[in-house]
Amino acid sequence: MKKESISVSIIDDDADVCEKLSKLINAATGLSCLSTHANCETALQHLGRDKPDVVLMDIGLPGMSGVEGTTIVKDRWPEIEVVMLTAHTEDDLVFESLRSGASGYLLKGAPSSELLDALREVCDGGAPMNMRIARKVAESFRVKSTPDPLTRREQQVLNRLREGQSYQAIANELFVARSTVKFHIKNIYRKLHIANKYEAMKL
Known part of the structure; x- marks a missing residue:
């Protein structure tokens, strides 16, 4: 069932990426960015309180990796969908993220419309795979x-x-x-x- 409003938390160590994505999400109909975090360690302290519908997770994070973070998020809050943010050359890491419970992945630099559609689709039971x-x-x-x-x-x-x-x-x-x-x-x-x-x- 499609949700009327989809809440998103972003985990990315690039502050510019976080700001750009949060503005994009907040400007879109039916989407809102609840929080941004520079690493998994900080995010895991807040996700239980925030309870977003979707977490946008960078794969290449300092400290705990996006793959490790996905495993913990899905174990603690299985209802949260995790979508990985990745570069073209990271197929192995994307695959490991999917094995850890991620619902899909987005390429960094993808058109804004594609990212917003993917957030809606993953909450509607979709899961991209190339x-x-x-x-x-x-x-x-x-x-x-x-x-x-x-x-x-x-x-x-x-x-x-x-x-x-x-x-x-x-x-x-x-x-x-x-x-x-x-x-x-x-x-x-x-x-x-x-x-x-x-x-x-x-x-």
Whole structure:
């Protein structure tokens, strides 16, 4: 269900980025920036009080990394969606963030409209995934036994994402709604997170 108002907290050590994003979010209809933080350590002291709908998390943070921060946020407040802020060259870190429970990722420098749409989409059950990340996800499920394997339909969606197909193209090919494709991707992320926790328990 779409939320009428979406609250956001930003975690980024670049003060200019925080200011730019907070102004952008506060100027958008149905969005508000509750807080900005320069590191995970400070943010974790306030998120329990602020309870944002979404945390925008920089991957490359000083001290505790964005991946570590995501793990803690999702363990303490599973209802909070975490979206990673990343550069083009950080596929491995993005993948580890998704394994830690992030709901998606945004490229730094993406158009403002794309960022705002992504915040709304993630609160509506969406979860972005590009071709490179889809390949890493597929490989993870292929080589490791998991407690919750992908269904046939989820595998079909993932295979098409690996080929670079858009959500709409996948929907057309599988004769389903675009929202159904997003639902399957969200489930894939959820199972990736479960698999990661399962592996950690075995160590």
